Amino acid sequence: MTTLLQFKKVSKQYGSSTVALSDVNFSVNEGELVSIIGPSGAGKSTLLRCINRLIDATSGEIIFDGMDVLSIGRRNLKKLRTKIGMIFQNYNLVERLSVFENVLHGRLGYKTALVGALGFYHEEEKARALEILKSLGLEEQIYKRCDQLSGGQKQRVGIARALVQEPRVLLADEPIASLDPSSSKVIMDHLKNICETFGITVLVNLHQLDVALNYSDRIIGISSGRVVFDGMPSALTHDAIRQIYGSDPDGLNLNVERPKEVAQKR
Ligand SMILES: Nc1ncnc2c1ncn2[C@@H]1O[C@H](COP(=O)(O)OP(=O)(O)OP(=O)(O)O)[C@@H](O)[C@H]1O
Secondary structure, three states, rough: OOEEEEEEEEEEOOOOOEEEEEEEEEEOOOOOEEEEEEOOOOOOOHHHHHHHOOOOOEEEEEOOOOOOOEHOOHHHHHHHHEEEEEEEEOOOOOOOOOOHHHHHHHHHHHOOHHHHHHHOOHHHHHHHHHHHHHHHOOOOOOOOHHOOOOOOHHHOOOOOOOOHOOOEEEEEEEOOOOOOHHHHHHHHHHHHHHHHHOOOOEEEOOOOOHHHHHHHOOEEEOOOOEEEEEEOHOOOHHHHHHHHHHHOOOHHHHOOOOOHHHHHHH
């Protein structure tokens, strides 16, 4: 197995007093689907955003695909970001533009600012965008404006935009937090399928413990900016859940299946 991403003693402090990440160490292999779980404010978003430098870590080392993320210059940062697709809870689409235009925006990292601003895309790029949209069940929506779509459809556009980048990893920051259970399942099924079919690594922040248990190859649990669990879903015991969330799973109403049952189901 090839290591794609490594965090070595990574810390992030906001201002003079808020420690969001503290001495975080972990690594992720190519083709893994890893969920990051933890209570609100634990540092999940900060962790994901340090990988593509939307947020700069204060100290430590982040190695992604052989690149030293924290020390690269502007040109290499652009290159790094083309390899990292990101999906957001609030979709981050340009609502007044069509589905197709939004998806093509995923190619902007490969273009100069001028070519991007003029909206020049190669025929191959358009063909690939269409292919991806069809694979996500959006063929009927291609020319619709994004403000006419449901939340689940918007999130699939977000996934398509990330995939058209041809990324090595997808970072999904609470991708199902605004969706109903049925749309959430569609999105998680697509993420799992992308991981299994194309070998694209997926790191997903989740509030839903049952979803993390059902879909992940591995779970990283963080609490107050520290990694307190890193293991297979089947190893996530009630004690570990208590350590992550600071309370008993029964009291959290988390819809948790017993790890053994989950392990047998998969
Ligand atoms: N831009 C910022 N400036 C100052 N403090 C911040 C900033 N962003 C996050 N924080 C703080 O850093 C800590 C970690 O926040 P983060 O958003 O990473 O947690 P989270 O686990 O993703 O939370 P949630 O699940 O609620 O989204 C919190 O204490 C938060 O208040």
